[in-house]
Amino acid sequence: MEEVSRRMFVKRASLGAVAVGALAATPLAWAETKSHASSPEPDLSGISGPVVAHVRDLGKGLVDVFVGTRLVTVTDRELAKSLTRIAAV
Amino acid sequence: MSSHREAPEISKDPVADSTDVYAFVSPDKADTVTLIANYVPLQAPDGGPNFYEFGSEVLYEIKIRHDAAGRSEISYQFRFTSVLENPNTFLYNDGPIQIKNGRLDTSAWNRRQFFSVTRVEPNGKSTVLASDLACPPCNIGPLSTPDYAASSGAPDPLTQAFIYELPSGETVFAGQRAEGFYVDLGTVFDLGNLRPFAADHNTFGIMPVLTNMPGVNSTSAVNVHSIAIQVPITSLTIDGSKPTNYKDSKSVLGIYTSASRQTVRMIDGSGKDQFTGPFKQVSRMGNPLFNELLVPISKKDLWNALPPESDSSFAAGVANPELGQLLPVLFTPDGGSTLFPNLAALDKQIAAGTKKRDDLLAILLTGLPDGVAGAFQNNTGTTQADLLRLNVAIPPTTSGPSNLGLVGGDPAGFPNGRRVFDDVAVIELRAVAGLTYALVDTSYTVDGAAKAVYDVTNDPKDVTAAGSVQYLTSFPYLGTPHSGYFTPETTPKAVPPSAP
Numbered sequence: 001m002e003e004v005s006r007r008m009f010v011k012r013a014s015l016g017a018v019a020v021g022a023l024a025a026t027p028l029a030w031a032e033t034k035s036h037a038s039s040p041e042p043d044l045s046g047i048s049g050p051v052v053a054h055v056r057d058l059g060k061g062l063v064d065v066f067v068g069t070r071l072v073t074v075t076d077r078e079l080a081k082s083l084t085r086i087a088a089v
Numbered sequence: 090m091s092s093h094r095e096a097p098e099i100s101k102d103p104v105a106d107s108t109d110v111y112a113f114v115s116p117d118k119a120d121t122v123t124l125i126a127n128y129v130p131l132q133a134p135d136g137g138p139n140f141y142e143f144g145s146e147v148l149y150e151i152k153i154r155h156d157a158a159g160r161s162e163i164s165y166q167f168r169f170t171s172v173l174e175n176p177n178t179f180l181y182n183d184g185p186i187q188i189k190n191g192r193l194d195t196s197a198w199n200r201r202q203f204f205s206v207t208r209v210e211p212n213g214k215s216t217v218l219a220s221d222l223a224c225p226p227c228n229i230g231p232l233s234t235p236d237y238a239a240s241s242g243a244p245d246p247l248t249q250a251f252i253y254e255l256p257s258g259e260t261v262f263a264g265q266r267a268e269g270f271y272v273d274l275g276t277v278f279d280l281g282n283l284r285p286f287a288a289d290h291n292t293f294g295i296m297p298v299l300t301n302m303p304g305v306n307s308t309s310a311v312n313v314h315s316i317a318i319q320v321p322i323t324s325l326t327i328d329g330s331k332p333t334n335y336k337d338s339k340s341v342l343g344i345y346t347s348a349s350r351q352t353v354r355m356i357d358g359s360g361k362d363q364f365t366g367p368f369k370q371v372s373r374m375g376n377p378l379f380n381e382l383l384v385p386i387s388k389k390d391l392w393n394a395l396p397p398e399s400d401s402s403f404a405a406g407v408a409n410p411e412l413g414q415l416l417p418v419l420f421t422p423d424g425g426s427t428l429f430p431n432l433a434a435l436d437k438q439i440a441a442g443t444k445k446r447d448d449l450l451a452i453l454l455t456g457l458p459d460g461v462a463g464a465f466q467n468n469t470g471t472t473q474a475d476l477l478r479l480n481v482a483i484p485p486t487t488s489g490p491s492n493l494g495l496v497g498g499d500p501a502g503f504p505n506g507r508r509v510f511d512d513v514a515v516i517e518l519r520a521v522a523g524l525t526y527a528l529v530d531t532s533y534t535v536d537g538a539a540k541a542v543y544d545v546t547n548d549p550k551d552v553t554a555a556g557s558v559q560y561l562t563s564f565p566y567l568g569t570p571h572s573g574y575f576t577p578e579t580t581p582k583a584v585p586p587s588a589p
Contacts, residue, residue: 050365052353066353066366 055080091270092374093130095381096389099372104144105348107374112344112506116485124151125317126346132312135573140227143169148368154343155327157472158398164209172201186226188236204263218257225251225264230574241559245569260319266567271554272514273544274307281419289422304545309557317565322481332482341467343476345375375475376453377513397474408445413521428538432523448525465500479506491549509566510552515543
């Protein structure tokens with residue numbers, strides 16, 4: 001059970017990193033767009049090693065995504081809720 | 090200790106624990122500055138089979154500032170890679186690691202480390218100066234590492250084989266050395282019961298008054314890991330000059346070292362942890378003993394994580410040092426009077442808020458302005474920051490240096506940077522005891538004990554810590570690491586007769 005949850009966590013965290021890539025590229029568009037699907041698909045080939053998400057503030061939807069030597073912070077209440085739901089399983 | 094295991098969290102992470110930083114104009118190459126950053130404290134030389142090494146996941150840095158706030162800063166970064174040559178042995182080496190016919194035979198050496206050197210300019214431009222430089226082996230013993238030899242002059246042959254001269258002008262070394270910081274730890278942490286002054290110490294009625302005894306260098310047989318780099322002065326000053334006037338503001342460099350780890354560590358059960366995220370500073374060091382002596386234990390790890398320009402928030406511990414309040418109490422012999430009556434009186438004024446230790450604030454956080462201590466200055470303005478401030482216009486003292494540095498009349502020593510043999514424990518002990526307060530308040534009478542107190546050596550011209558340390562006269566200046574085979578030092582030295 002624990003192993004499954006961890007896999008799901010990392011998978012979701014990867015989605016968070018994707019979303020942030022879109023945020024950095026087009027912040028206004030992101031602010032208006034809540035759906036990940038409507039953002040352009042970024043190039044993932046440069047991502048290697050673990051991608052870890054940390055729900056820093058569930059209420060504010062603050063999610064820190066750690067990848068390589070970078071920290072990307074996303075404000076996304078739905079993503080924060082999704083990750084927390086996984087933790088609650 | 091100077092900064093060995095000085096904070097609760099970093100004491101559990103020795104490979105990232107900054108223990109000492111040295112910065113001085115090289116006595117044998119006066120157009121260069123030598124910078125040494127030590128990590129991995131209190132190594133028992135026989136501590137195998139996994140002998141000591143740098144952290145492969147740690148970012149080590151030596152930073153040189155042109156102003157206290159860090160608006161202009163050069164950084165030398167060091168990263169290490171560990172290599173296992175033979176995964177099927179439990180040994181560090183399964184044969185001698187020996188120089189043969191002028192070449193080092195590494196075929197029997199299993200666990201090795203290599204490092205890279207990167208220089209980051211004030212504008213952020215980063216240049217890899219060298220990579221895949223090998224670290225020397227630890228000093229295992231005369232069969233494993235026979236080319237290590239005790240020396241008080243030039244480096245031994247094995248050390249010499251791992252000193253690199255970079256095309257960019259720097260000379261660099263990274264590996265095990267003999268600990269250079271000396272202190273009588275056992276007495277310092279037993280309520281300051283310094284052996285040479287035991288008869289004057291408060292025993293709290295617990296035991297009979299002791300007699301005075303010679304001091305002990307507690308670190309005389311332990312090793313440490315050093316990153317040493319020798320840099321042309323012209324590569325460190327803000328304008329590429331080599332200042333010759335000590336009053337020139339460009340002559341003062343503010344130096345500190347740090348260790349950083351990536352934010353996230355995952356223990357995935359494979360035996361090989363994974364790391365991700367940006368690097369965060371977990372240890373730093375400027376002046377010896379700053380975090381150790383002057384920062385309360387609840388804030389020591391926070392201090393380690395902050396940049397030096399945040400140190401105004403720790404200035405209260407400098408302005409009213411806890412040790413300064415304790416000394417008059419501790420050195421009150423049973424039924425007698427304190428050895429520090431004037432310090433006690435000053436302490437009362439400090440407690441009342443009418444005075445503060447402006448001497449310590451200047452020495453440690455802003456640097457001394459010109460004229461306070463004769464023809465000398467290492468001031469970096471009003472921003473309070475714990476930096477080791479080196480005035481590179483002051484030439485090295487090559488004949489009869491004083492281990493007491495500036496307070497011993499030798500402006501080439503601490504707190505003008507720090508040399509390997511500077512007796513920083515005594516300098517700071519005497520300073521806290523009031524010796525330097527007279528620099529800022531000429532009406533203050535220094536207690537006799539503040540001029541006399543010591544722990545290991547009472548000879549200012551002693552550059553051997555009472556015969557317990559062998560420094561080198563050239564790069565990397567810290568001595569040959571102590572041998573595992575000859576640990577403890579009482580080990581019979583039957584073979585070979587010429588071994589250290």
